[in-house]
Amino acid sequence: MAEHSSPAAAGTAVTVSALRHRYADQLVLDGIDFHLEAGQVLALLGPSGCGKTTLLKLLAGLLPLAAGHGSIDFGARRVAGDGRFLPPEARGLGMVFQDYALWPHMTVGGNVAFALEMRGLPRKQCAPRVAEALAVVGLQGYEQRNPSSLSGGQQQRVALARAIAARPQVLLFDEPLSNLDRDLRDSLCHDIGALLRAMGTTAVYVTHDQEEAFALADRVAVMRGGRIRQLAAPAELLGEPADSGIAEFLQLGTLLPGDAVPHAWHGRGLAPRCDQTAQRLLIPQSALTLHAGGGGLPGEVLGQRYRNGRYHTAVRAAGAPAGLTLLTDQPLRPGQAIELGFDWQRLRWLPHAA
Numbered sequence: 001m002a003e004h005s006s007p008a009a010a011g012t013a014v015t016v017s018a019l020r021h022r023y024a025d026q027l028v029l030d031g032i033d034f035h036l037e038a039g040q041v042l043a044l045l046g047p048s049g050c051g052k053t054t055l056l057k058l059l060a061g062l063l064p065l066a067a068g069h070g071s072i073d074f075g076a077r078r079v080a081g082d083g084r085f086l087p088p089e090a091r092g093l094g095m096v097f098q099d100y101a102l103w104p105h106m107t108v109g110g111n112v113a114f115a116l117e118m119r120g121l122p123r124k125q126c127a128p129r130v131a132e133a134l135a136v137v138g139l140q141g142y143e144q145r146n147p148s149s150l151s152g153g154q155q156q157r158v159a160l161a162r163a164i165a166a167r168p169q170v171l172l173f174d175e176p177l178s179n180l181d182r183d184l185r186d187s188l189c190h191d192i193g194a195l196l197r198a199m200g201t202t203a204v205y206v207t208h209d210q211e212e213a214f215a216l217a218d219r220v221a222v223m224r225g226g227r228i229r230q231l232a233a234p235a236e237l238l239g240e241p242a243d244s245g246i247a248e249f250l251q252l253g254t255l256l257p258g259d260a261v262p263h264a265w266h267g268r269g270l271a272p273r274c275d276q277t278a279q280r281l282l283i284p285q286s287a288l289t290l291h292a293g294g295g296g297l298p299g300e301v302l303g304q305r306y307r308n309g310r311y312h313t314a315v316r317a318a319g320a321p322a323g324l325t326l327l328t329d330q331p332l333r334p335g336q337a338i339e340l341g342f343d344w345q346r347l348r349w350l351p352h353a354a
Contacts, residue, residue, distance in 0.1 A: 010038070010039075010169065010200060010201075011038040011039040011040075011169055011170065011199075011200055011201045011202030011203075012038050012074050012075040012092070012169040012170060012202055013035065013036060013037055013038045013073075013074070013075050013202070014034075014035070014036040014042075014059070014072075014073070014074055014170060014202055014204070015034075015035045015036075015071075015072070015073040016032055016033060016034050016035075016055075016059075016070070016071075016072055016073075017033055017070055017071045017072075017073075017081075018031055018032075018033060018069075018070040018071070019031070019032035019033070019055070019058065019065075019069065019070035019071075019072070020032075020066075020069040020070055021051075021054055021055075021058060021063065021065070021066070021069060022066070027226060028051050028054050028226050029051045029054055029055060029058075029226045029227075030225070030226040030227050031070075031227065032051075032055060032070070032227070032228060033228070034221060034228065034231055036202060036204070036219075037202075038075075038200075038202055039200040039201070039202055040202060040203075040218045040219065041193075041196055041202075041203045041204075041205060041216055041217045041218050041219075042203070042204050042205070042217060042218070042219050042220070042221060043204075043205045043206075043207060043212070043213035043214075043216060043217035043219075043220045043221070044056065044204065044205070044206045044207070044221050044223060045207060045208070045210060045213040045220050045221065045222050045223065046208065046222060046223035046224055046249075047208060047224070047249070048208065050223040050224050050225065050226065051223055051225075051226040051227075052206045052223050053174060053175075053206055055206075055223075056172055056174055056204060056206050058072065058080065059072060059093075059170075059172060059204060060088050060091070060093060060095060060172050061079065061080065061085070061086060061087050061088040061090075061091055062088060064085060065080040065081055065085065067083065069081075074091060074092065074093075074169065074170060075169075079091050089118060089119070091170070092168055092169040092170065093168045093169065093170040093171065093172055094115075094162075094163030094164060094166060094168035094170075094171045094172070095163060095171075095172045095173075095174070096156070096159050096160055096163045096171070096172070096173045096174070096176045097159065097174050097176065098174055098175045098176060098178055098179060099179070100147075100152075100155045100156055100158070100159045101159065102147040102155060102158060102159060102162075103147075104146075104147060104148060106147075107143060107144050107145060107146060107147075108134070108139065108142045108143055108144070108145045108146070108147060108150070108158050109127075109130050109134075109142075109143030109144065111147065111158055111162055112130045112133055112134065112158065112161050112162045112165050113126045113127075113129075113130050113165075114162070115162050115163070115165055115166050116129055116130070116165055116166055119166055121166075129165050130143060130161075130165060131143065132165075133161040133162070133164050133165035134158075134161050136161065136164065136195065137157040137158075137160050137161045137164075137191075137195075138157060138191075139154065139157055139158065139161065142154075142158075152179060152180055152184070153180060153184045153187075153188060156176060156177070156180065156188060157188075159176070160176075160192065160195075164195070164199065164201075168201060169201065169202065170201070170202045170203070170204070171196070171201050171202070171203040171204075172203070172204050172206075173192075173203065173204070173205040173206060173207075174206050175206055175207055175208070176188075176192075177189060177207075177209075177212060178207075178208075178209070185209075185212070189211075189212050189215050189216060190215070192216060193215060193216045196216070205217060210250055210251075211308075213234070214234040214237075214238075217234065218233065219231060219232060219233055220232065220233070220234055220237055222237065222246050222249065222250075224245060224249070224353070229242060229243070229245065229246055229353075229354070230242040230243075230246050237250065238250070238252065240348075241282070241348075241350060242350075242351075243350055243351045243352065243353045243354065244279075244280040244282070244350045244351065244352055244353055245352075245353025245354075246353070247282050247348075247350055248353075252282060252284050252285070253282055253283045253284035253285050253286075253287065253288075253324075253325060254282070254283045254320075254322055254323065254324045254325060255280045255281065255282055255283075255322075255350075256280060256281040256283070256320075256322060257280055257281075279349045279350060279351055279352070280349070280350050280352065281347065281348070281349055281350075282347065282348040282349075282350050283324060283347060284346050284347075284348070285312075285325050285326050285327050286327070286343070286346055287342055287343045287344075287346035287347055288315075288324060288325075288326035288340055288341070288342065288343075289326065289340070289341045289342075289343070290326075290328060290330075290338060290339070290340070290341070291338075291339040291340055291341035292339070294339070295339075296339030296340050296341050297317050297318060297319075297339060297340040297341075297342070298317070298318040298337070298338075298339060298340075299315045299316060299317040299318065299324070299337070299338050299339065299340050300315065300316045300335060300336070300337055300338070301313060301314070301315055301332045301333065301334055301335065301336040301338060302314040302315060302316055302323060302334060303334050304328075304331065304332060304334075310327045310328065310329060311327065311328045311329070311330065311331060311332070312325060312327060313325065313326050313327070313328050313332060315338065315340065317340055324340070326340070
């Protein structure tokens, strides 16, 4: 993305209290509470059906909030709840969707200007704002192009330009990169993060991709079953998951049942015996290393996959009731005999998911 001064924007705090929502008889959000400081980025992370998109639609005003089902405040202004409901155009927000949502009969400039015109900005003021927004996303001079002539990544940049042109106080993203290939997603993710930091706009970003969430967000809300199971900074989520369900969803390592760890593992000093059977032992990838010189735990390589400069390696270890995973910097062949070392301080006993 080109280096240009960002459109002036100032974020506002977002407060959600006791939010609930039903579709017919199904409760899809059950008591959502969080406070987002002005200028912070919150990622809503979770599998399909966990309620994250419904929550985003309530923030946007695309769904009504039933009486007695909580409240949403943007700064000191209540936008939903207690009998008050502001439509999307009155909330001072911008949205970026998964499918770009560009008008095919309009030029790039027309698509970006449309959002400004809907807010009542005089046409003579739209042109410089459109040019400014397109320059920020690296599409300077594309005003007369047709969206169909652009790549998927360029179309998403047009959608982003449209969202920021109106200088919103809150930006909402609904899985905006999920239709793009991995390399393009990584590039745009970096660009969006840099833009949000430069603008200081408060943002809520829905995704099922933890790499996106951790790269962009100040805090991440892991959702499951219509609830926020843990809300924390990325480093805290990775280092101190609240329960085994979060550790499993984030693929932090191998989980072993606390009441079924073989005696051989205890004998190796891997972890103290757990008296509470409703727990699971997390062996993070970061707790395992290749051990040289003898004295490590014998194991056999099951397979590897290369990702982000490292090899994610599946291993069968002697006496272990389940396969283990670790990160290595070197390729290993399936069936290769290895020895494992452990960092005991990284092992965690976690409660079962609620």
